[in-house]
Structure formats: C-alpha cells, structure tokens
Amino acid sequence: MKRNPEAVAEAIREARSIAIVSHVNPDGDTIGCAAAMRLGLLSIGKEVALFCEDPVPDNLAFLPGVCMFRTPGENEGPFDLLLSVDVSDTGRMGTCEALRKVSRKTAQIDHHGTNPEFMEINSVDGNAPAACLLVREQLKVLGVELTEDIAKCLYTGISTDTGNFAFSTTSSECFEVMSELMQAGLPLAELNRMLFRVKSRPHIKLLGRALESLTFRGYGQQIAVMKLTQKDFEDSGATGQHADTIVNYGLDTTGTTMALLAREAPCGMIKMSLRAKEPARVDDVAQIFSGGGHEQAAGITMQGTLEEATERVLAEMERKIKAE
Numbered sequence: 001m002k003r004n005p006e007a008v009a010e011a012i013r014e015a016r017s018i019a020i021v022s023h024v025n026p027d028g029d030t031i032g033c034a035a036a037m038r039l040g041l042l043s044i045g046k047e048v049a050l051f052c053e054d055p056v057p058d059n060l061a062f063l064p065g066v067c068m069f070r071t072p073g074e075n076e077g078p079f080d081l082l083l084s085v086d087v088s089d090t091g092r093m094g095t096c097e098a099l100r101k102v103s104r105k106t107a108q109i110d111h112h113g114t115n116p117e118f119m120e121i122n123s124v125d126g127n128a129p130a131a132c133l134l135v136r137e138q139l140k141v142l143g144v145e146l147t148e149d150i151a152k153c154l155y156t157g158i159s160t161d162t163g164n165f166a167f168s169t170t171s172s173e174c175f176e177v178m179s180e181l182m183q184a185g186l187p188l189a190e191l192n193r194m195l196f197r198v199k200s201r202p203h204i205k206l207l208g209r210a211l212e213s214l215t216f217r218g219y220g221q222q223i224a225v226m227k228l229t230q231k232d233f234e235d236s237g238a239t240g241q242h243a244d245t246i247v248n249y250g251l252d253t254t255g256t257t258m259a260l261l262a263r264e265a266p267c268g269m270i271k272m273s274l275r276a277k278e279p280a281r282v283d284d285v286a287q288i289f290s291g292g293g294h295e296q297a298a299g300i301t302m303q304g305t306l307e308e309a310t311e312r313v314l315a316e317m318e319r320k321i322k323a324e
C-alpha cells in the first residue's frame, strides 16, 4: 500500500472521459475529493462525470459542481477511466460498482488502512488523515493550478476528516496543504462557519429538549444520560439524523466518563448512542444488547419503553464504572 500519484496521472492523461465515484453515505472528504478532482480534470480538458449512490448532504451543497452528482443510470458510459476517491472497499461504491463494466481502466485514491487495493491502479496511504491530501498531491503531479474553488473542496475534506484539525491523526502535511489553500484564496472563516457552526433549527430545538433531560448517574455521577421521546422529535420537526452528535454534549461535560443518549425511533424501537472517554469503553456494553461500534462510540437498537430500555443499559454502564 502506497501513494502512487504518477501511475494515476498516467491513466488520467491517457483518458478522455473519466467517471469519479464517491462512497455511499458521502462525507466531506469523499465529496471534496470528487469535486476538486472534477475541477482539476476539467481544467486540463477532460470530460468528467460524478457518481454517488446517495445524495450529497445539505451542508455540502455549496461546494462547486456537486449538483452534477448522479446515481448510475441504465446506459452509462463507456468511460476511459473509473476513479474512486475515499472509497475503502468495493462495497462502499454501492450501485456505482456497475460502472466498472463500462470503464476501460480503473484507479483509486484513498486513505483507509484496510483498503484491499481493489482497482487496477491504487494510490492508497493508510496514514493520511484525509483523502483530500492525496488529491492535492495528485493535482500537483498533473500540473493543475490551485484555484479558490478547488481550495474550497480540498479544505472541506481535510477539515472534516480531522475534526476541524482536532483529531490526533492531524498531520503537518495538513498545515502545509492549508498554507497552499490559503494562498489560493480560501475563504476560511466563511467555510468554517458553514461546515462547523451552522446548525439546522430542528437540530437546535431537539438539542434543547435533550439538554433539559440531562441527568448524571452511576458511581461519582460519571455517566451523562439524555432521553428524547417521539414527541420531542415531533415538536422540534426533527428526524433521527438531527440527533447526531447530541450525545457528545453529555460526554464533554466535566466529570463525565461515559454518555448515553436514548431516543424513541419512529419504528417503535429504542435507539441508544453510547460514548466513553479513553480508557473507558462502551463497545462491550453495546455487545451485551447485540449492538456494536468502536471502543469509545457504540450504538444499540432495542425493544421496550424508553424508561426500561435506558435503565437496562445504564445498569451495565454503572457496573462497568464500578469495576474500573
């Protein structure tokens, strides 16, 4: 596994028509990569099509050219080159995998350590914190000049995949590239606001309800607990996706080791989001209830009432805190 921008550049130079694929449930990195590559490739005279199984999230709709994304239709192609960006394996291409059959050559640019190098040409660096860093290098090798629009796309990927330059994965290369993006005219404050500060009204209203419900439980009151009923969602005009990240408000409160957000889902099930601060972990608690996830971020879907389901999960979290 290594970066190979020269091999990708050769395939691009030989191609006239290029299909770029972003992963399912797209994020800022995969959309930023595709949008930046599209602009770069257009500038050197290529025909470019953008594909993604799922729609571009609303908060990324401002990026140049992303209205061009589509799902593969009946009679796509043929393309000279299929290029996936930030896609960790073929499954993450979703229905866009069908484009393989109508593409003469395949290549990819990615940064997932688990990538099985599923294309003919693979430029993969598992240590890079964002695929957009590899796209920056790729454009350099192609001799593409950075523009303000390309800078916006690359910044979106680098900043979102590093948690706004806060994760431990953030590397010095991020800041080297950021320096180049600033020189290209990146409107940093404006984009930072759009990506990290602007919240939808349903989300803010729902957050208010969740914070009202906040209690602290367990040994030393180390577990932050929030609950949201179906009525909270209705009153806020919110759906499940508006509950994302709310659990972090509990975890980020001083004296908290674990956090739980329990909510009634429309299907009648109870959905739980569990978080922990290292070295505490919650993946084992999730497993007891057939849930899953990572050591510090896990989820559970279970039956029962909001109250009783919450108490059952809390009992296991409390037991863990006592044992540690």
Ligand SMILES: [Mn+2]
Binding pocket: 029, 030, 086, 111, 129, 130, 131, 161
């Ligand atoms: Mn990524």
